[in-house]
Amino acid sequence: MCGIIACRTESPAIDYLLTALGRLEYRGYDSAGVAVQTVDGTVARLRTVDRIGALRAAVTAWAGGHFGNVGVGHTRWATHGSVSVVNAHPHTDCSGQISLVHNGIIENADDLRTALTASGHEFHSSVDSEVICHLIEDQLKISADLLEAVQASLLALDGSWALAVLEECSGRIVVAARRSPLLVAHTPVGQFAASDITAIAEWVDEFRVLEDGDVVELTDSGDSADGAAPALARCVWRSNDSELSGYVDYMAKEIDEQPAAAARLIDEVAGGIANGKLWADLGLAPFERLQVLACGTSLNAGHVIGNLVRRLGGLPASFIVASEAAGEIVEPHTLCLAISQSGETADVLAAVEHRTPAESVLALTNNSHSTLARRADAYLTCAAGPEIGVAATKTFVCQVIAGAALMISALVAVDRIAAADARTFVDDLRRLPDQLDAACVIAKYEVPRVTEELSSAAGFIFMGRGSGVPYAAEGALKLKELTYRWAEHYPAGELKHGPLALIGPGTPVVVVDNAEPRLAANVAEVTARGALVIRIGPAGSTIPVVTHPVAPWGPLESVIPMQILARSLGLALGWDVDKPRNLAKSVTVE
Known part of the structure; x- marks a missing residue:
C-alpha cells in the first residue's frame, strides 16, 4: 500500500x-x-x-x-x-x-x-x-x-x-x-x-x-x-x-490497453494449451478439486476460472475470501489457486502461509518476482504489464485469460477434455482481442448516452446468470470504487428472494446478458417495477458487445462497458478515477 x-x-x-x-x-x-x-x-x-x-x-x-x-x-x-x-x-x-x-x-x-x-x-x-x-x-x-x-x-x-x-x-x-x-x-x-x-x-x-x-x-x-x-x-x-501517453487518466489508458494485453498474453500461452504443456511445465501433481483463494477483483476473476473448471472438467471448485480463510477444511488432492495482481496481498499471503499438506499452491499474479510467486509451489504470470489505476482493468482481463488457458491445459493433461475441443477453445481465445477491441469502440459510443441519466442515481443493481454472474460482480465493484455509490450484484434468480425490494421507479439495473434462457424473465420482473435497465449483451441490447455463442469463460467483453460506465460516472461526479478514496493498489496489510 x-x-x-x-x-x-x-x-x-x-x-x-x-x-x-x-x-x-x-x-x-x-x-x-x-x-x-x-x-x-x-x-x-x-x-x-x-x-x-x-x-x-x-x-x-x-x-x-x-x-x-x-x-x-x-x-x-x-x-x-x-x-x-x-x-x-x-x-x-x-x-x-x-x-x-x-x-x-x-x-x-x-x-x-x-x-x-x-x-x-x-x-x-x-x-x-x-x-x-x-x-x-x-x-x-x-x-x-x-x-x-x-x-x-x-x-x-x-x-x-x-x-x-x-x-x-x-x-x-x-x-x-x-x-x-x-x-x-x-x-x-x-x-x-x-x-x-x-x-x-x-x-x-x-x-x-x-x-x-x-x-x-x-x-x-x-x-x-x-x-x-x-x-x-x-x-x-x-x-x-507507466506514462499517461496523452490520456487524461490512467484508467482510460489501461482500458484501451486491454485488447493488446490480451493478444500478447494469448500469443505466449496458446501453444501450450491443447497439448497440456502449459500445465505440465509447472511440475504440479494432478488435482481432483480446485480451491480459489483471492480478494476483490482477483476473486471475481477466480470465480470465472473456477466455473470453467466445473463446467468443462466436472471437478468441484470452491471460492475462499482470503481474509476469511482461517479454519477452512481442505480435502486431499486439492489445488489452491491463489490470485493476487501484485503478489503482495497480505490476506492472500497469510492464507498461503497456513496451507495444509493436502494442497498444492499455484500463484496467478502480475508480478513474477512477488512474495506470492516465491512462496507458491508454482506460478503463472498474467503478464498485463504495469497498471497504475487503483481500480483494476487489464489485470482482471489478463487474469481470466491466463487462468482459463491454464485450466484448459490442465484438463487436457488429465484427460478431462479432448485435445480437439481444447483447440476449439484456443481459437476462441485468439478471437478475444478483436472482440475486446470492438467492445471498446461500441461502449465508448453507447455509454455516454446513459451516463447523464444515471448520474443522480443513489444506487445500482448488477445481475446475471451462470457465467455472467462474476462479471456482474466485477461491474458492481468497479462502480462502487469510482463513484462512491452503492452497487450490488446478484444472481438474477435471487432478486425475488429479497433484493427485489430495492427496485423502484428509475432504479438502474445493469444486466450482463450471456443469453441464458431464464434471464429474460428476470429482466421482465425488474422492468415491471420501473427499473431503468441497461442491458449489456448481444445485438439489440442497450450496449451490444457480447458475441455468441458465449465461450467457456463467459462474456469477457461485457466487462469493458462496465469499466467505461464506472469511469464515466466517476468523472461526471467529480472524482479522481485513478485514485479512489480510501483504497490502494497493493494491499500489503491485513
Whole structure:
C-alpha cells in the first residue's frame, strides 16, 4: 500500500526521489515525505498530507543547504494514526540522527512504545513505525555501526516491514525486509531500494528482491548484505510503460490497453494449451478439486476460472475470501489457486502461509518476482504489464485469460477434455482481442448516452446468470470504487428472494446478458417495477458487445462497458478515477 524509495546517486538524490514517489503514488497517497542529506551534512525532512505536487513545491521552496546525493522517501496509506503531517514518513528518533520510512505493521508497537517511553524516549507521532527509530537509537549507543544497530533492533519486532534508514552523521542507508516487498538495484546512476520496480524502472536493468530477514546497506559499490545476496532478476518494465501517453487518466489508458494485453498474453500461452504443456511445465501433481483463494477483483476473476473448471472438467471448485480463510477444511488432492495482481496481498499471503499438506499452491499474479510467486509451489504470470489505476482493468482481463488457458491445459493433461475441443477453445481465445477491441469502440459510443441519466442515481443493481454472474460482480465493484455509490450484484434468480425490494421507479439495473434462457424473465420482473435497465449483451441490447455463442469463460467483453460506465460516472461526479478514496493498489496489510 505505502511506497518506499531510497537512493545513493551520482547527482542530487531529490530528483530521483520525487520521480520515484510520483510513480509510487498509486500505492498510497494520504501523505508523502522525503529525508535528504544536504551538502553541509544535515538532513532536510519535508512532509505533506497532499499529493506529490505539494511535496515538489516544498522542495522548491526549501531555503536550507543544497540537497546532496543520499535520501529516502515515502508515500503513505494510513493504517496506524490519522492522516497528518506528524504521522507522515520519514520518522526520526529523539536525536534526529535517524530518518526512517516503513511499510508494514509492527504488531507489538504498543508494548514497545510503552517501554521506550518509560526509558525516556519522546514520541512525536501515533504511528507504529516510529518505535523502530527509537530502537535503533538505543542500539547505536551499544554499537556505532548502523547496519549492526538495525539488525539488533529488528529482533525486538513482531510483524512485517520493509524499511529504509538514513543516518545523518554518516549518510549511510540500510534497508531491510520481512513479509513486505522491497528490492535493491545497482545502476550506472546510483544505488536504489524500492517497494515496487515501477518506481525505479527508468534507471534499472537488473534488481534483487530481498528475502524475509534480509538487511542490506546501499553502498557506492552496490549493496552489502547480511548473509547471501539475493538472486538477480531482469527488469522488463520500462518507465514509459507507466506514462499517461496523452490520456487524461490512467484508467482510460489501461482500458484501451486491454485488447493488446490480451493478444500478447494469448500469443505466449496458446501453444501450450491443447497439448497440456502449459500445465505440465509447472511440475504440479494432478488435482481432483480446485480451491480459489483471492480478494476483490482477483476473486471475481477466480470465480470465472473456477466455473470453467466445473463446467468443462466436472471437478468441484470452491471460492475462499482470503481474509476469511482461517479454519477452512481442505480435502486431499486439492489445488489452491491463489490470485493476487501484485503478489503482495497480505490476506492472500497469510492464507498461503497456513496451507495444509493436502494442497498444492499455484500463484496467478502480475508480478513474477512477488512474495506470492516465491512462496507458491508454482506460478503463472498474467503478464498485463504495469497498471497504475487503483481500480483494476487489464489485470482482471489478463487474469481470466491466463487462468482459463491454464485450466484448459490442465484438463487436457488429465484427460478431462479432448485435445480437439481444447483447440476449439484456443481459437476462441485468439478471437478475444478483436472482440475486446470492438467492445471498446461500441461502449465508448453507447455509454455516454446513459451516463447523464444515471448520474443522480443513489444506487445500482448488477445481475446475471451462470457465467455472467462474476462479471456482474466485477461491474458492481468497479462502480462502487469510482463513484462512491452503492452497487450490488446478484444472481438474477435471487432478486425475488429479497433484493427485489430495492427496485423502484428509475432504479438502474445493469444486466450482463450471456443469453441464458431464464434471464429474460428476470429482466421482465425488474422492468415491471420501473427499473431503468441497461442491458449489456448481444445485438439489440442497450450496449451490444457480447458475441455468441458465449465461450467457456463467459462474456469477457461485457466487462469493458462496465469499466467505461464506472469511469464515466466517476468523472461526471467529480472524482479522481485513478485514485479512489480510501483504497490502494497493493494491499500489503491485513
